[in-house]
Every structure is written in C-alpha cells, then in structure tokens.
Amino acid sequence: MTRVRIVDVAKTAGVSRATVTNALKGTGRMTGRTREHVLSVAAALGYPLATDPRRLSPSRTLALGVTTLGAEAWNFAALPYFAQVIAGALASAHARGYGLTVLPAAPADRRWHALVADGVLMLDPQQDDPVERLLRASDVPRVYVGRPACPEPSDVWVDNDHDSVLRSVLALLRSQGARRIALIAGPGSDYYACRNAEIYRLWSAEHGNDPLILPLDHPELGEALFATRRGERPDAVYGIYESAGRLALDAALRQGLRVPDDVLVACMSEDPAYTETAPPITTLSLSPRLAGGLAVEALIQLIETGKACPIPSLPVHLAVRASTRRG
Amino acid sequence: MTRVRIVDVAKTAGVSRATVTNALKGTGRMTGRTREHVLSVAAALGYPLATDPRRLSPSRTLALGVTTLGAEAWNFAALPYFAQVIAGALASAHARGYGLTVLPAAPADRRWHALVADGVLMLDPQQDDPVERLLRASDVPRVYVGRPACPEPSDVWVDNDHDSVLRSVLALLRSQGARRIALIAGPGSDYYACRNAEIYRLWSAEHGNDPLILPLDHPELGEALFATRRGERPDAVYGIYESAGRLALDAALRQGLRVPDDVLVACMSEDPAYTETAPPITTLSLSPRLAGGLAVEALIQLIETGKACPIPSLPVHLAVRASTRRG
Known part of the structure; x- marks a missing residue:
C-alpha cells in the first residue's frame, strides 16, 4: 500500500497543503467545518496518525476503540460484554491516574486523527480494520483485547484460551x-x-x-x-x-x-x-472486566517502560443451566 | 478572585511566557516533562481553560468528570452508582456519534487544561470545586449530574426529587x-x-x-x-x-x-x-443509567443548538427487603 501524503489529502479535500497541516495539528485559522472536513478526508484515505510525542505526552489519557464491522456504526458499549470490558479498563486506568476516552465504533473515524492519547486499547480487531491499520502505522503504544487476526511479534493482547x-x-x-x-x-x-x-x-x-x-x-x-x-x-x-x-x-x-x-x-x-x-x-x-483491567495494566506498562509484560490467559466461567440439562 | 494570567503561570513555573502559551496550545518545542510541569502549574493556579472553538470543534468528544473530595483521588468509576452513570452516558454518546473521555477524580487535574472536548458532564459538583470553577470561567457547554450547590440561571442538570x-x-x-x-x-x-x-x-x-x-x-x-x-x-x-x-x-x-x-x-x-x-x-x-443518558442528550442539544431542554426528575426505585420489615 502506498503511503498517503499530505498532498493527497489536500487534493481530495480541495484545500491547500497548509490547511491540511493546520487541520491535523489543530493550529491555524479555519472554520470548525473545514477542519472536520479535512480530518474526515484524512481518515477516509488512511493518512497516518499524528504521533508527535510532545503532543501526546501531557494527556495521561488512554483511548479505547472497537473494530468496525463493515460500513455500519454499532453501539458496542450497550452490550454487557463490552460494557464490562470498559468498566474494568476505566477502574484500572483511574487507579493509575489515567483518563480513558471511549470512541464510538464508526468506520475510518476522524477522531482517530484528532486523538490525544498516550496509548490505545483496541477491542476485537478484525482483519484489515482501517483503524487498526492506522494504529500499526503509528508508534502509539497499543494493547489488544482479543488476539489480532495476524499478530506481529511485538503485539500485546489479553484473551481467553x-x-x-x-x-x-x-x-x-x-x-x-x-x-x-x-x-x-x-x-x-x-x-x-x-x-x-x-x-x-x-x-x-x-x-x-x-x-x-x-x-x-x-x-x-x-x-x-x-x-x-x-x-x-x-x-x-x-x-x-x-x-x-x-x-x-x-x-x-x-x-x-x-x-x-x-x-x-x-x-x-x-x-x-x-x-x-x-x-x-x-x-x-469470558471475564471481560478482568480483560479490560489487565489490558490497561499492560498498556500503561508499555507506555511507561516501553516493555511488554506476559499476560496469562483469562479465566472462563461456565454456568450450566436447564437449557443443556437432559434427562 | 483575581483572574490568573499567563505571566503568573510563567513566574510560578519558572519558564517564559512563550513557553506557557505553547504548553497550553500544544505547540512549540519543549520536552513532555516541561509541558506537564506547565500544565500542572496552570491547573494548580486555576488558569482558565482554553476555549478556542477551532480546537474544540473537530473532536466530537464529550468529557465526564466528577467532583474532587478534598485532596485525595478516589476511584469513583469502581462504585456501582457511578459505573452506571458512565455506562448510560457512554451508550447515549455513542448512539449520537460522540466519544466520551472519563477523567479520574484528582484535584486541579492538569488534564482539564489539555482537554479536547465539545462539552463536559460534571458529576456531583461540590461547593467551590476547583474543576467546576474552571468550567464556569470557560464557555465549554456543561451539564451536571446532580444539581450544583449554587446553580446559575443557565445551569442544566439532571437529578432526582x-x-x-x-x-x-x-x-x-x-x-x-x-x-x-x-x-x-x-x-x-x-x-x-x-x-x-x-x-x-x-x-x-x-x-x-x-x-x-x-x-x-x-x-x-x-x-x-x-x-x-x-x-x-x-x-x-x-x-x-x-x-x-x-x-x-x-x-x-x-x-x-x-x-x-x-x-x-x-x-x-x-x-x-x-x-x-x-x-x-x-x-x-436513583436511576443512574438514565441519569447518564439524559445528561448526554441534554449536553449534545446544548452543543449543537446552544439551547437547553427541560429535564424531568429521574424516577426512583425502592426495593423493600427484610432489613426494614418488622413484625
């Protein structure tokens, strides 16, 4: 895949290169509408995420995103599994003094370009997910909840067996x-x-x-x-x-x-x-609350020391009820 | 209260005024440590929040914070009441295409100064809370979960009777x-x-x-x-x-x-x-999930139309159990 450049974003968005640069950096004079337009185009084209450590450093905030499923947005936070992953991640992040931004699931979301975060938790990555591609092309520390489809040696994830x-x-x-x-x-x-x-x-x-x-x-x-x-x-x-x-x-x-x-x-x-x-x-x-908590612990370790820690498989609890009891 | 100026932050932090300006805007060349230091000093002194609409506009993200209790940080997200407020807020924010940043409870947190958000939900505001003071001095739209101690006519909140x-x-x-x-x-x-x-x-x-x-x-x-x-x-x-x-x-x-x-x-x-x-x-x-959801709806209405909508009192559910049954 050819790397998307500023000029490609500028051409598609119909603005100058300087405007693209300013929109991505949050600087310069332009309307909010223009800035949104440029960020949307940058996200749609797959322009790499900003990874200026000076910009990322002071936030002490983590971001949590879920993979997109086709072209549809879906309200993952309303499902009990994801709600518990988020609750576990939030409690662990706050216990370590970090904030947590939970982004909606929407394809090629422009927010990933305007993101201020020290690291990212990515839930249930799909193959060829556009957000995951953006993250991999950046050097933002990331931890997965759910093993990536095609993991690289340095990837860190929490999962069940x-x-x-x-x-x-x-x-x-x-x-x-x-x-x-x-x-x-x-x-x-x-x-x-x-x-x-x-x-x-x-x-x-x-x-x-x-x-x-x-x-x-x-x-x-x-x-x-x-x-x-x-x-x-x-x-x-x-x-x-x-x-x-x-x-x-x-x-x-x-x-x-x-x-x-x-x-x-x-x-x-x-x-x-x-x-x-x-x-x-x-x-x-699948112990989602623990999954969220351990993923945050691993991510903060990665952010603060640059090193990954080994993560054990998450426990599973089987509740046998009448629907599988025969005779 | 005298308004805190850039020069006050610069003097206390021991840096130039230009460095303070750059630290607050996320621009300029400096180490992450310097930027953190400046933002911490700005927060501690009560320097007003940045409210540049060009900066706030593209994020489509809401922030949720809770009042501080004295000098101690406390893990409010681990309490069932707050966990449910957050879950309700998150589902409503995502349904409307907004992300949600949940900040830890810590006094005069520097993150409030590095915040990129279109609006803020403030939970259980205390009298003279430093974060609430910062928010009131800015023009970031805000909605309270729990009536403010000293509400102003334009304040919007959700609460029970x-x-x-x-x-x-x-x-x-x-x-x-x-x-x-x-x-x-x-x-x-x-x-x-x-x-x-x-x-x-x-x-x-x-x-x-x-x-x-x-x-x-x-x-x-x-x-x-x-x-x-x-x-x-x-x-x-x-x-x-x-x-x-x-x-x-x-x-x-x-x-x-x-x-x-x-x-x-x-x-x-x-x-x-x-x-x-x-x-x-x-x-x-106290119906916390509904409280979070309604507060987000009211906040998005405030952000997108500039107008507040009337919010009904939240319902209450009393579960009478053995601890209050006598005879």
Missing part, C-alpha cells in the same frame, strides 16, 4: 446426548470468530459431528438452524455471541421444538437475563 | 415502628448530601425525631451511631451512600443489636450485593 473453552462446551453438549451440534459464529473476521469456527470444524471431524456454522446476521437464522434439508436436524446449538442464546431459543420455539428436550442451547454471555429465560440458558463468561 | 424520596423512606421506617431515625450523609458539600441533611432536619422537627447526622468517614461510625449518651439510641438508620448500609449493619452487629428487630437499616444503592446480605437490606435506586 478459546480452544479449550470451546472444546469443553462441545463436550458438555455431547455428554447430554447431542448428536449434531451447530455453531453460531461470524460474520466478523476477528480472531474470536475465526478461531472458534476453526476449532469447531476440527472437533467435528474428530467426533463425527456434521458441521453447521451460521452467522449471527443470517436473514433466516431460525429456519437455517433447524431445517432438515442439510443432513440431520441439529439437536444442540452453541452461539459465541451474547444474543445468540435468545435467538436460538426463539427459533427453536417457532419451529415447535422444546428446549432442552429436542434442542440444547448455550451461548457466551455476560447478561444476567439468561438466568430468567424459559428455560434458563447455559452461558459462558 | 430528593425531597420526596427522603420523605418516603423516613415514612417507611416510621411505619415499621422506628422512633429515632439516624442519617448517614456527608462529609461532601454537594447538593445531594446537603439537601438530604436539610430535609432530614425539617422532617425531624415536624415528626419529633431527635436528629442525628453522621458523616460516612466518621472514625467511629458504629459507636457514634448506637451510643446511648446522646438521647435515645437510634432504632433505624438511613444512609445516602452505597456503602452506608453495610457499615450500619456491621456496626449494629458489633454492638450486639439485631437487624431488623432492634435496628432498621436502609440505604441508597445500585449494588445487587444488598440482596444477599444477612438480612437483605432495603435499597433505593
């Missing part, structure tokens, strides 16, 4: 009599989605499970899950996202199937509401 | 046979603490209740609460802070008193742990 976690969930479902287990994963290209799908395929091959992977945004998830055209109808579903349990439960009921008698249902979730569904749904917690 | 809330709690305790109700409130000088104490005194006068107000940081809260020297021993305690219920319960047990038989206990709290104490403690929720 998804291989053993998924295997233990599949073993649980199998021990309760499941003969065909379906997986809800994707459409994202983050490591969490990709690795879970990969382990699921391996496990399926090892255990003679006819694999069926459906993305969360499938337009007819219910029908696709429980249709009998493609081989035997699944009698168990595991979803790697918080809403997957409710979706699978609703889909089963609409198809006239009973949970857990006809179909077992489990999902990853930090949402206490799954204790109150009918039946209550088995969930897996 | 503490008068009727406290009266209903006191009536509940009285209906369960309480003859002397003590209040845990303070030591802060925020409106919440002051107004609750004021209403409590009024109610006490109206109902022949011998008033006893103790601050949360009283060195011997338990002894002071249940000592019999000062009139009749209290047979009910209401605390306006999240930790007050547990403190009162522990203090009662240490004095050999039973809850609810000898002492009724209730407190404001958003902490679900009070459902599991022995006995479970009656709590009052």
Whole structure:
C-alpha cells in the first residue's frame, strides 16, 4: 500500500497543503467545518496518525476503540460484554491516574486523527480494520483485547484460551446426548470468530459431528438452524455471541421444538437475563472486566517502560443451566 | 478572585511566557516533562481553560468528570452508582456519534487544561470545586449530574426529587415502628448530601425525631451511631451512600443489636450485593443509567443548538427487603 501524503489529502479535500497541516495539528485559522472536513478526508484515505510525542505526552489519557464491522456504526458499549470490558479498563486506568476516552465504533473515524492519547486499547480487531491499520502505522503504544487476526511479534493482547473453552462446551453438549451440534459464529473476521469456527470444524471431524456454522446476521437464522434439508436436524446449538442464546431459543420455539428436550442451547454471555429465560440458558463468561483491567495494566506498562509484560490467559466461567440439562 | 494570567503561570513555573502559551496550545518545542510541569502549574493556579472553538470543534468528544473530595483521588468509576452513570452516558454518546473521555477524580487535574472536548458532564459538583470553577470561567457547554450547590440561571442538570424520596423512606421506617431515625450523609458539600441533611432536619422537627447526622468517614461510625449518651439510641438508620448500609449493619452487629428487630437499616444503592446480605437490606435506586443518558442528550442539544431542554426528575426505585420489615 502506498503511503498517503499530505498532498493527497489536500487534493481530495480541495484545500491547500497548509490547511491540511493546520487541520491535523489543530493550529491555524479555519472554520470548525473545514477542519472536520479535512480530518474526515484524512481518515477516509488512511493518512497516518499524528504521533508527535510532545503532543501526546501531557494527556495521561488512554483511548479505547472497537473494530468496525463493515460500513455500519454499532453501539458496542450497550452490550454487557463490552460494557464490562470498559468498566474494568476505566477502574484500572483511574487507579493509575489515567483518563480513558471511549470512541464510538464508526468506520475510518476522524477522531482517530484528532486523538490525544498516550496509548490505545483496541477491542476485537478484525482483519484489515482501517483503524487498526492506522494504529500499526503509528508508534502509539497499543494493547489488544482479543488476539489480532495476524499478530506481529511485538503485539500485546489479553484473551481467553478459546480452544479449550470451546472444546469443553462441545463436550458438555455431547455428554447430554447431542448428536449434531451447530455453531453460531461470524460474520466478523476477528480472531474470536475465526478461531472458534476453526476449532469447531476440527472437533467435528474428530467426533463425527456434521458441521453447521451460521452467522449471527443470517436473514433466516431460525429456519437455517433447524431445517432438515442439510443432513440431520441439529439437536444442540452453541452461539459465541451474547444474543445468540435468545435467538436460538426463539427459533427453536417457532419451529415447535422444546428446549432442552429436542434442542440444547448455550451461548457466551455476560447478561444476567439468561438466568430468567424459559428455560434458563447455559452461558459462558469470558471475564471481560478482568480483560479490560489487565489490558490497561499492560498498556500503561508499555507506555511507561516501553516493555511488554506476559499476560496469562483469562479465566472462563461456565454456568450450566436447564437449557443443556437432559434427562 | 483575581483572574490568573499567563505571566503568573510563567513566574510560578519558572519558564517564559512563550513557553506557557505553547504548553497550553500544544505547540512549540519543549520536552513532555516541561509541558506537564506547565500544565500542572496552570491547573494548580486555576488558569482558565482554553476555549478556542477551532480546537474544540473537530473532536466530537464529550468529557465526564466528577467532583474532587478534598485532596485525595478516589476511584469513583469502581462504585456501582457511578459505573452506571458512565455506562448510560457512554451508550447515549455513542448512539449520537460522540466519544466520551472519563477523567479520574484528582484535584486541579492538569488534564482539564489539555482537554479536547465539545462539552463536559460534571458529576456531583461540590461547593467551590476547583474543576467546576474552571468550567464556569470557560464557555465549554456543561451539564451536571446532580444539581450544583449554587446553580446559575443557565445551569442544566439532571437529578432526582430528593425531597420526596427522603420523605418516603423516613415514612417507611416510621411505619415499621422506628422512633429515632439516624442519617448517614456527608462529609461532601454537594447538593445531594446537603439537601438530604436539610430535609432530614425539617422532617425531624415536624415528626419529633431527635436528629442525628453522621458523616460516612466518621472514625467511629458504629459507636457514634448506637451510643446511648446522646438521647435515645437510634432504632433505624438511613444512609445516602452505597456503602452506608453495610457499615450500619456491621456496626449494629458489633454492638450486639439485631437487624431488623432492634435496628432498621436502609440505604441508597445500585449494588445487587444488598440482596444477599444477612438480612437483605432495603435499597433505593436513583436511576443512574438514565441519569447518564439524559445528561448526554441534554449536553449534545446544548452543543449543537446552544439551547437547553427541560429535564424531568429521574424516577426512583425502592426495593423493600427484610432489613426494614418488622413484625
């Protein structure tokens, strides 16, 4: 990829090079509208982030961003998993005297160019995420929550051991009599989605499970899950996202199937509401509050000493409920 | 109060006026250490915040800060009430395309001077809070969560109707046979603490209740609460802070008193742990998530239109549990 230059931003934005420089530095005389326009163009073209240490130094502030999913903004902070990552990150940042800026998820956000931060936490990086590309091209210290899809040797991240976690969930479902287990994963290209799908395929091959992977945004998830055209109808579903349990439960009921008698249902979730569904749904917690806290600790260590510290795998808590108890 | 000038900051910091100007603007050549030093001095002296709209405009970011309590930093984001205010503010900010910077609570924080934000949410402002003074002297749009101690006509805030809330709690305790109700409130000088104490005194006068107000940081809260020297021993305690219920319960047990038989206990709290104490403690929720969300909506309206919108009183949820049920 050719490096985007000031002149490219100036041409696309229809302004002078001096105006681009001033807009990026926050100097010069121009309207707020012009400045916003220039920053938006710079972000859209992938112009590198400013990394002037004199500008970054006095802020004692960290930034937290999440990967973008396609062209849509999505309110990740409203999901229990991300809310707990943020709460853990915030408490640790404040305990160390740092502020935390939580940016909305929007593609090529111009705020990444106007950012004043000593370091960045990046949640669930997707492959080829434009913000992650900008960060990699800069020298702003960064720590990932969720392993990057293509990590470089110096990358630092916190994550769970998804291989053993998924295997233990599949073993649980199998021990309760499941003969065909379906997986809800994707459409994202983050490591969490990709690795879970990969382990699921391996496990399926090892255990003679006819694999069926459906993305969360499938337009007819219910029908696709429980249709009998493609081989035997699944009698168990595991979803790697918080809403997957409710979706699978609703889909089963609409198809006239009973949970857990006809179909077992489990999902990853930090949402206490799954204790109150009918039946209550088995969930897996990924320790997001701890993830946020450890990521901040690692990031501050990186900022203050330039050195990464080893981070252990995060614990997982499986709450077995009626949705996976048979007989 | 005389307005602090650039030259005052320069003299105290031992640098030139040009260096102060550059440090405040984020321009010029100097080490990060020098810049930090100058910003710290500016903050300590109360030098007004930069309010250059060209600087503030492109960020589309809000800042959230909490009042300082004396000279100590305190990790407010770890308390359930504030965690929920922040979560509500974050979801609303992101839904409107704004980022949110949450600053740690520390007196005269230099970050307020390096701040890039379109507007500020200020939580629980104390009387004479140095950060609030800085904000009032600037023209950065601001909204309070919790009424300011001395509001000006243009001030915008979200809050509960503490008068009727406290009266209903006191009536509940009285209906369960309480003859002397003590209040845990303070030591802060925020409106919440002051107004609750004021209403409590009024109610006490109206109902022949011998008033006893103790601050949360009283060195011997338990002894002071249940000592019999000062009139009749209290047979009910209401605390306006999240930790007050547990403190009162522990203090009662240490004095050999039973809850609810000898002492009724209730407190404001958003902490679900009070459902599991022995006995479970009656709590009052102030709807902090809604408070954060409404405050952000009001702030964005102020930023984008320059106009304040009327904000209704926030609802309150009283969960009556065993700690206030007698007979």
